[in-house]
Amino acid sequence: MRVGIVAPNYYPAETGNAVTVRRIESELRLLGCEVQVFPIDRLSGERLQEAVKEFQPQLLHAFHAYHGGRVAYALSKQLSIPYLITLTGTDVYQALCDQRGLEMHGALRGAARLVAFHGCVKKRLGEHLHSLEERTVLIRQGVELPNDFTPVASAEGKGKFTFLLPAGLRPVKNVMFPLASLAELHARHPQLRLEIAGPVLDTAYAAEVMEALESYPFARYLGVVPHDCMGALYRRVDVVLNTSLTEGGMANTVLEASAYAKPLLVADIEGNRSIVKDGVNGLVYHGAAEFKAKAEHLLTDAHLRERLGKNGRDLVREQCCPEKEGQAYYSLYQEILAQA
Structure with a gap:
């Protein structure tokens, strides 16, 4: 054929x-x-x-x-x-x-x-x-599963706690959304970090993102991470975010993070709800206040992170x-x- x-x-x-x-x-x-x-x-x-x-x-x-x-x-x-x-x-x-x-x-x-x-x-x-x-x-x-599920040391083990936002830089990904809320949390939890990884897909929007990041020293843009290197990135971070305005069902990054047993904090949109059940294999937020509260819950509760990550990994292994x-x-x- x-x-x-x-x-x-x-x-x-x-x-x-x-x-x-x-x-x-x-x-x-x-x-x-x-x-x-x-x-x-x-x-x-x-x-x-x-x-x-x-x-x-x-x-x-x-x-x-x-x-x-x-x-x-x-x-x-x-x-x-x-x-x-x-x-x-x-x-x-x-x-x-x-x-x-x-x-x-x-x-x-x-x-x-x-x-x-x-x-x-x-x-x-x-x-x-x-x-x-x-x-x-x-x-x-579908999602490519890692051959080895053995966890490696996350950023928390090095005195940092890292949120990862894997997304191409374009308006629909809403990548500037978490900055203000995480800045408030950073004042109380100075170990907090935000990393953004993805290609530039809209140059004007990317310029806005770069300008905004200058005001948030705890956050940094990693640039394009080759797909075959994303596994190592997922392994070393603590929580994976999806802040998109829309998704066409199941975002690859959400599935990939789940495959690496990472807890998720995702926007309350149809595409994310198609794979993330709030409190089961991730947390779903609606609005900035809820995002900040749930981000802090994840930051302070290791047992919650472990449970959500394990459930997410089990789900994608069974269904994706x-x-x-x-x-x-x-x-x-x-x-x-x-x-x-």
Whole structure:
């Protein structure tokens, strides 16, 4: 089976979309698929069309309905091959709600199938385009599990307590949100640190972040951490944050932190609630006051951190198997091709 993947943000490799695409790409190859990724941030127009024609895929798999879906829709009409779209978050939670929504309708309606990571995304799509709900299937995100679960010394063991916010620098990730609250906690707990890791995806927003960090000496931006180095980073921190305004289901960083048995403190949004149960495998906050209170609870209660981390690790081991994710896509491709 030859599968062409239409991928936005395939570079840098540390973005959430890139991590997802590369994981699925790898699993499909293990299942015997011939896969070629067409990164639309590197290829466009005639070059993209020529590259796809040369590969001759049997179907196209696009990620993000606006950025990837519209390209797959156009290629599908030119080459007379079916395509599917995996909904990744800002396509449903932002683009579908603004002026880009009408541009997406054709791509969404033309897809043989749509894939959502969680029922909350499928439901949100159905609120906008009810007829598409029955063609939307759920495939849970997978996560690569570390080979060794043995804990290593965290920052706390070195006299520091570190919150990690792994996120690309763009407005939807809301990375400046925790600064003021953690500054208040830092006054009472001087061992507190905040580290932000991720690529610059919006230069204007990144400039605002860098300027803000100058006023908070306990916080620092690590820059881009290669994905194969993230495990070491997760191991040495104490709590992992997600402060996003929206997520398309299960954020890779939330799943990865759970795989390393790290307690989570996450924003009260649908995407985070799809994987984090408050008080079970993480803490969910609504607003700055609750964020600060729960951050302090995590900072001062080692037993809570251990329990949340263990529950999170157990959950992803049971429910987020990348092999099952790859097999689910492979079976869906077979179904689409059988009906083509």
